Amino acid sequence: MTLSPTPRPLVVLDCDSTTIQDEVIELLADAAGTREQVTEVTERAMRGELDFAESLRERVATLAGVPESVFEETYRRVRPTPGIHELVAEVHARGGKVGVVSGGFHEVLDPLAQDLHLDYWRANRLEVADGKLTGRLTGPIIDAQAKADALREWAAAEGIHWGSTVAIGDGANDLKMMEVAALSVGFNAKPVVTDFADVAIEDDLRRAIPLLDRLLETP
Incomplete structure (x- = not known):
């Protein structure tokens, strides 16, 4: 009897509160003095009560004026x-x-990816002008659909069959990538994710x- 080869898995994880224990936007907000405001919005977005893109822009706006040195300081935490x-x-x-x-x-995921030896990573970018955060984003927003698209894109790039894909996340913004993966895993997840995950x-x-x-x- 010929045994089937062990499949090459593609595992795609959310970052905040999954790959790391922290919410980076909240660490950044510490420097701006807006932690309490940002945390409340983050929690509502994670529960699926707010549109992610809208909530992200609202939270990022509170960072206006923070020096870009905050990225290195945040990564150390x-x-x-x-x-x-x-x-x-x-x-x-x-x-x-x-x-x-x-x-x-x-700005924080890039050094993390190097330290963890990740193969792929994708995130939002914060706009900086004259050495300070503007409170705006630049480039496309990485929302729930973008997460699902990334999983498909990376699987195709590696020639990894859909049946060998795994998505791991904790919040409502992870549901679409969990839907397209063969195996979905909730990690310290919000109830909406725990109910959905395999x-x-x-x-x-x-x-x-x-x-x-x-x-x-x-198969």
Whole structure:
């Protein structure tokens, strides 16, 4: 009997409160003195009560005037989620790829991607002028549809079959990419995500590693 080869997985994660323990917009808001205002809007958006793009613009507007040195300062405060290094290593050991797609910001995700040895990453960009944040975004907004599109794009680029795709997230903005993945995993997720996901896990991303074996069952 010839055994089927182990599938090469593509695992795509949300960033804030999934790949990392923090919400980067809230860390940035600390520098602007708007943390409380931003946190309330973030929570409503994560529960699906607000349009993501609208809520993002509202939160980013509070950052106007903050010096761009805030990016380096913020990255030093970022805490990778327990188990993320092990999950990335396991996916790579299986010949697969790991991507992070974020409603947060490239200015913090870029160094994180290097440190975690990610294969793909995508996020929003903050506009800077004269060394300070303008309170506006530049380029396309990475919303729920953009997250789903990224998963499809990266799978196609790697020649990875749909049946070997995994999406991991925690908020309403992750639902569309979870819908298109073969396996959807809620991580410390909001109720709307836990109810939708194929599997819900908490606290440690190493708990996602055994789930990769489920991909073996997909034709």
